[in-house]
Amino acid sequence: MGVEWTALHWIYVIFIVLIIGFMVKRRDTTLICILGIFSLALIATGSLSASVSGIFNSFIFAITELMSTILVISIIVAMSQVLTKTGINDVMISPFTRFITSPALAYWIIGILMMGISWFFWPSPAVALLGAVLLPAAIRAGLPSLGVAMAMNLFGHGIALSSDFIIQAAPKLTADAASLPVGEVISASIPLVITMGLVTTITAYFFLRRDMMRGSLPVSTYIHVENENIRSEHFLSTSQKKFFSVFIPIVFILDVVAMSVLKLQGGDATALVGGTAVFILIILSLFTHKQQGLEKITVYLIQGFQFGFKVFGPVIPIAAFFYLGDSGFQKILGDHLPATSHGIVNDLGIGLAALVPLSKEVAAVTLTITGAITGLDGSGFSGISLAGSVANLFATAIGGGAATLTALGQISAIWVGGGTLIPWALIPAAAICNVDPFELARRNLLPVTIGLVVTTIVAMFLM
Template sequence: MGLELSALHWIYVVFIALIIGFMVKRRDTTLICIIGIFLLALVATGSLASSISGIFNSFIFAITELMSTILIISIIVAMSTVLTKSGINDVMIAPFAKFIKNPALAFWIIGIIMMIISWFFWPSPAVALLGAVLLPVALRAGLPALGVAMAMNLFGHGIALSGDFIIQAAPKLTADAASIPVGDVIAASIPLVITMGVVTTLSAFILLKRDMKLGRIKATENVGIVQDQAESEELLTLVQKKFFAVFIPLAFLLDVVALSILKLQGGDATALVGGTAVFILLILSLFAHKQQGLEKSTAYLIQGFQFGFKVFGPVIPIAAFFYLGDSGFNQIIGDYLPKTSLGIVNDLGAALAAAVPLTKEIAAVTLTGIGAITGLDGSGFSGISLAGSVAKLFGTAIGSGTATLTALGQITAIWVGGGTPPSTKNIPCVYRKTQKSTACINSVGPLIIPSAYSR
């Protein structure tokens, strides 16, 4: 290929293997990524001081690249907190309750509403916005609490989060790691998300109906959704709640129209949705808290930023390492790669293509496996930079399909890590109230009750 792999290339390969190994063991990879960054900088520059500085500079680079994503998630969560606290979410969701007449309608209506809300508000805030209102209705219609949790997870943390077509946080991470436009990842993910969504939701519904028929799962009304947020307060009149319940969806619907007409993607789409959320947050804070509106709006933003950095804290070191695989290397460490190098990942892809005959099938199976492995830690987001980087490597090796492989890795990582399997730690929890305790009910028995805002 005209380029002999250097020590930097081999160090990068070794640390990719180490990161995958630690993820298989469900261990944190932050330390491994930091050591990898340090060694790459040390071998490249030969300077201890530059190597230590490289760790910090890589974090700065990663945060800069991810800031728009962190910001939009933080603002959305802040706005969702106001909706929940003021009770607007109850008024927004209540009209759908009258259509829930039986268990089948309850499953599909809750799922579809969860998916739509998750596209705009992200799944974890959507749990709080939706669950407390529709769960009692679903239970009265005969759908077990487990069925509600299944619908909310599959449509929210599964379909909506793995595609993330509106906020575009997930495709931003994977596209950056693969060095391709966000729009390419989104376009490639659409048929994959549809296939995954149809197969999983239909299978879950059929199995749920079977277990209900056999009496293995029974409905009960003595169940609720765990929320650690403040209870709804009488901050607005019913007329004001109804007005905002119509105004807020209409505002985001206009955003969708603008995205389509103006053909906005990536950062431009994120900025439009984020700006709309900021205005809604400020307006609701002023209406709900009157004289304290200015201070409360700041308090809600602080809550949102705490959530955003809690979610992306583990992502930053991993992203910092994988940004070194492409153009980030020169910006973080300097121009130390061989003159003929096209970037560490591109060089490795070309070397792999020359050494091993690869096929699209092998690449697809490999990305599916890597995506699933990265999701084993229960996050869903922490490892998708790895999926994007490996997708670029294989796409370079086979000469095409980088966007599809990137989308495939993104989807499998988020479906495994996003809360859809019953054993992951972030599954939204439904619980049974008793006189002495509160037990979480799901398909694997009692669990520690997580926060509704765990991710």
């Protein structure tokens, strides 16, 4: 094998298989991950107390690694709460409604806007920001509400979330698990994101238009649903809303320019976006709530943190387990690997290369399937650490292609689990558009599947 496989390696493999199996069965993997951490710690240290402590320390390590990601998403969600509360989001989006004059324009305009906003605000807040304003305009133009939901899903929870070029939460998770720089994973993902996005959205629109012409998708009538999460209040005048609706996009565009000029990536880029969002949150809170502005800043931040930890709660245990496969092992459990070891995952890759003559085609297909399986829990993010870890393993076995494989696993996991195929992950968009989430998932299934197949083939040529 070239390296010495110990009980630690076999325990790690067994628990990877168990985690995938539980995901396939749509069961929660938290307990399995905790048991995996405990088992690895017990075998490594031989101490019951150290093993129990290892669980907590692994959580601390994972939270430390993920904290910047959790923090920026929480802050952005907090900021989006102010935009929604004041109605600034309505004014930001309203200029585009005049262009929505046909079903085709409605589909593509809503989709592209959703993608752009999701890159900065993440898809869940973007659904609320966009849906309430553009849904009536799209329906008046003849696009069924199901088509609106598909556009928001595929462009937001699909393209934007799987690429995550601005906030860089997804590439950080996969890059860390694969022991790669974030910028390398992002660069490798660009052609795959473009391929997946174009194939999926064009295919979805083709099927949607075909069924509309057949009359199997009746034109919707807009039903206003009062929702406390999207209801705005009259805090600002029209001119004030217009000012902020121009000011906020300009500030974020300046962030993007700064990232390009200063070559900011990864944590630096995330910090810039997060700090900007904090200042916007403070300015809007003080300007909107006047005397109560100081207290409202805290209220909005609490709402953001509640969302952030709710989303990343399931991610922390699984990330803690997979960090043990690489650099996290020594930091959490100490130096208990063999002297010849390169880390559990690297050892498995070297051993696999010696046992099975893998090819780039087999590796690409395996990463797509692994990513899709990890997405079955409906989170999208809980399994991308596994995708990065497996990508590292296969890249070691075939002698290259780590960044492309990591990006492929990330795209597959998030497209499946992030909100395009799993019904319980589709609920926000389905609720805003007043459609059945299971029907929405059914409509997305074939386009997303075709997209994954084509993207996997493209990845084979890029490796």
